[in-house]
Amino acid sequence: MEALISFLAAAIVAGTPLLFATIGEIITERSGNLNLGVEGMMLMGAVMGFMVGMMTGNAALALLAAMIAGAFGALIFAFLTITLRANQVVSGLTLTIFGTGFSNFIGQPLVGQIAPEGIRLFFRPYTIPVLGNIPVIGPILFRQDAFVYLGYAASILLGIYLYKTSKGLNLRAVGENPGSADAVGINVNLYKYVHTLLGGALCGLGGAYLSLVYVPAWQEGVTAGRGWIAVALVIFATWNPYKALFGAFLFGGLDIIGFRMQGLGINVSQYFIDMLPYLVTIVVLVVVSMKKSKENAPPKGLGNAYFREER
Amino acid sequence: MIMPMTIRAIKKSEPSRLKAATIRIGAIILALITSSIFILLLDLNPANVYMKMVQGAFGTAYRARETIIKAIPLVITSLGIAIAFRMQFWNIGGEGQIAMGAFAASFVALNMSDMSKPILLLLMILAAMLVGGLWALIPAFFKAQWGTNETIVTLMMNYIGLKWIMYLQYGPWRDPNSLGFPKIANFTENAILPKLMGVHIGWIFALLLVAAVYIFLNHTKKGYEIAVIGESINTARYAGINIKRTILIAILLSGGLCGLVGMIQASGVNSTLSVEVTGGVGYTAIITAWLASLSAPVILVVSILFAALLEGGSYIQTVFGIPESAALILQGIILFFVLGSEFFVQYKFILVKNQNSVKKEVV
Numbered sequence: 001m002e003a004l005i006s007f008l009a010a011a012i013v014a015g016t017p018l019l020f021a022t023i024g025e026i027i028t029e030r031s032g033n034l035n036l037g038v039e040g041m042m043l044m045g046a047v048m049g050f051m052v053g054m055m056t057g058n059a060a061l062a063l064l065a066a067m068i069a070g071a072f073g074a075l076i077f078a079f080l081t082i083t084l085r086a087n088q089v090v091s092g093l094t095l096t097i098f099g100t101g102f103s104n105f106i107g108q109p110l111v112g113q114i115a116p117e118g119i120r121l122f123f124r125p126y127t128i129p130v131l132g133n134i135p136v137i138g139p140i141l142f143r144q145d146a147f148v149y150l151g152y153a154a155s156i157l158l159g160i161y162l163y164k165t166s167k168g169l170n171l172r173a174v175g176e177n178p179g180s181a182d183a184v185g186i187n188v189n190l191y192k193y194v195h196t197l198l199g200g201a202l203c204g205l206g207g208a209y210l211s212l213v214y215v216p217a218w219q220e221g222v223t224a225g226r227g228w229i230a231v232a233l234v235i236f237a238t239w240n241p242y243k244a245l246f247g248a249f250l251f252g253g254l255d256i257i258g259f260r261m262q263g264l265g266i267n268v269s270q271y272f273i274d275m276l277p278y279l280v281t282i283v284v285l286v287v288v289s290m291k292k293s294k295e296n297a298p299p300k301g302l303g304n305a306y307f308r309e310e311r
Numbered sequence: 312m313i314m315p316m317t318i319r320a321i322k323k324s325e326p327s328r329l330k331a332a333t334i335r336i337g338a339i340i341l342a343l344i345t346s347s348i349f350i351l352l353l354d355l356n357p358a359n360v361y362m363k364m365v366q367g368a369f370g371t372a373y374r375a376r377e378t379i380i381k382a383i384p385l386v387i388t389s390l391g392i393a394i395a396f397r398m399q400f401w402n403i404g405g406e407g408q409i410a411m412g413a414f415a416a417s418f419v420a421l422n423m424s425d426m427s428k429p430i431l432l433l434l435m436i437l438a439a440m441l442v443g444g445l446w447a448l449i450p451a452f453f454k455a456q457w458g459t460n461e462t463i464v465t466l467m468m469n470y471i472g473l474k475w476i477m478y479l480q481y482g483p484w485r486d487p488n489s490l491g492f493p494k495i496a497n498f499t500e501n502a503i504l505p506k507l508m509g510v511h512i513g514w515i516f517a518l519l520l521v522a523a524v525y526i527f528l529n530h531t532k533k534g535y536e537i538a539v540i541g542e543s544i545n546t547a548r549y550a551g552i553n554i555k556r557t558i559l560i561a562i563l564l565s566g567g568l569c570g571l572v573g574m575i576q577a578s579g580v581n582s583t584l585s586v587e588v589t590g591g592v593g594y595t596a597i598i599t600a601w602l603a604s605l606s607a608p609v610i611l612v613v614s615i616l617f618a619a620l621l622e623g624g625s626y627i628q629t630v631f632g633i634p635e636s637a638a639l640i641l642q643g644i645i646l647f648f649v650l651g652s653e654f655f656v657q658y659k660f661i662l663v664k665n666q667n668s669v670k671k672e673v674v
Contacts, residue, residue, distance in 0.1 A: 036462065076647060079651075080647065080650050080651050083654075084650075084651045084653070084654035085654055085657075086650040086651060086653055086654065087601075087650065087653075089401050089462065090597070090601050090646075090650060091647075091650055093403065093594075093597055093598075094598065094643055094646040094647060094650065095643075097594065097598070097639060097642060097643045097646070098639070098640060098642075098643025098644070098646075098647070099643075100636075100639055101636045101637070101638070101639025101640035101641075101642070101643055102636075102640055102643075103636075104634065104635075104636030104639065105634055105636040105637055105639075105640055108634045108636070225470055228463065228466050228467070231462075231463055232460075232463045232467070235460060235463070269478055269482060271474045271475070271477050271478035271481070271482070272474075272478065274474050275470070275471045275474045275475075278467040278468075278470045278471050279467075279471065281463065281467050282463075282464050282467050282468070285453075285459050285460055285463055285464060286453050286457065286459050286464075289453070289457040289458055289459040289460070290457050292457075292458075
């Protein structure tokens with residue numbers, strides 16, 4: 001039992017970078033933009049957050065830098081796909097290539113350096129009074145670091161925004177049918193820009209969690225494909241931020257299960273265990289696509305540029 | 312009274328080829344200028360750096376050969392990717408397909424090394440193309456059957472394929488004679504592609520395939536059907552095209568070409584199998600295929616230029632101490648500009664009177 005609780009608590013930690021990236025991509029795709037540059041934006045956020053963290057030792061500034069870096073990546077994507085109507089798939093892939101180069105380049109002198117102590121202390125686990133003392137649930141969910149709590153809060157706030165506010169309704173309309181949204185007076189391009197940038201900022205935070213808290217040191221390609229798993233998790237979560245919480249932590253568990261199994265003396269080749277998250281992602285995608293339902297469908301306008309004159 | 316005016320973009324009826332080419336070249340020049348800012352930040356002279364890059368890629372016969380060797384896998388992988396992209400099937404699984412092709416070729420090379428050279432090489436090619444094609448066929452099957460998102464599945468399969476190679480390299484295929492170094496045994500001489508004019512004969516394959524893929528995409532029924540599916544699934548269905556079958560055939564070809572690259576790299580370049588066999592070609596080829604507007608002859612040109620960018624990039628790394636990642640940034644910036652420039656190829660701008668504000672004034 002003790003081992004299981006500690007495993008699940010660790011799964012939450014491992015799932016947190018996935019969570020930020022997933023809800024970031026959810027809000028982006030809700031506006032009709034399929035941004036496949038998640039991996040790139042995470043890396044940009046990871047390196048900028050780490051660098052500013054090293055320079056200032058200030059956690060808030062580090063996170064801010066990570067958000068700005070992620071949003072900057074998203075801005076390139078938004079300008080290309082919204083204003084210049086470039087192909088979203090290729091623009092997103094390019095953003096990942098660019099982000100990888102950007103992070104390797106900026107991070108070159110930082111390789112191997114460890115996140116400053118002030119920041120590591122800032123993100124040490126903190127037990128929430130009352131909630132943290134609930135048996136089982138407390139130690140799993142509420143004895144985590146502040147960044148994890150930020151992830152919970154961001155997902156729930158995003159859910160409320162999407163489903164309970166008029167702005168959220170407008171956003172969903174933009175993603176489903178930009179033509180109609182435009183007709184009722186919603187500024188389609190503004191919505192697309194704002195939410196794509198916000199999504200990028202969240203992806204940047206996901207990257208920063210890896211470099212500042214999870215590892216916590218700078219290494220090249222610190223995201224190791226997590227951005228792509230996040231893109232798949234969006235489908236798994238059917239564009240719903242609440243379900244993203246569950247999906248991200250499930251995949252967090254898959255990410256660390258190898259270590260734990262070796263710890264228990266179960267002898268499976270490390271390379272096969274490393275394949276697990278990718279295999280499960282494929283299985284999930286296939287299963288989701290097999291049982292298509294209206295509720296689980298992507299936003300109808302996803303992937304298409306909107307151009308009023310061609311409506 | 313000042314007449315309020317706004318700029319509106321309208322679609323051009325028929326963008327002329329010359330204009331399109333001018334705009335794209337202009338975009339690349341702008342990208343190089345933008346990249347110069349990066350280089351200036353490194354306290355280096357951009358013109359000098361670009362010059363050294365050209366020297367690094369073509370300066371001597373040896374370097375030119377190295378550039379060609381880098382271009383070969385790019386050309387063939389881009390051709391494979393172009394077939395898939397024409398159909399709007401986003402195959403970003405080139406890496407995995409290359410890795411699995413290399414695996415199959417190596418399996419043949421390591422287990423049947425007593426065969427005569429031509430037969431062994433032929434078997435390696437067939438095995439690589441088959442396994443690469445089958446690896447791509449898995450996501451294609453899901454796509455054709457249930458519409459599963461192929462972008463993610465092909466990508467996930469890259470990681471699985473590469474982990475598989477790592478498993479072999481560090482596990483069952485590890486060469487016991489390599490003194491503890493985790494590597495797979497070198498191929499015997501008869502499993503290595505012969506050379507012609509100083510470069511392994513992969514370059515001949517590449518040239519032949521450019522012609523073959525061009526003919527296939529532009530002058531055969533299947534090629535036409537692929538294009539129709541890419542334009543609109545509904546049109547294809549209405550025209551009576553067997554969509555599932557066409558997707559499967561096209562992706563088998565797409566993955567088969569990538570698999571062939573695995574064989575060429577393992578046999579012609581590395582003489583063994585290792586995780587480095589793909590070298591990121593599967594991703595770079597996406598860029599080259601797109602820059603070439605998925606046209607086979609243009610892919611040849613773009614791939615050579617890109618190989619020059621890579622080769623020149625590693626040269627300036629040694630000359631100026633610029634990190635290798637700078638080449639990635641440069642690739643990204645060039646592609647951003649070319650992607651953005653499509654807009655100016657497709658649309659023209661006109662000034663129109665702003666009717667809304669006129670009305671307001673009347674009211």
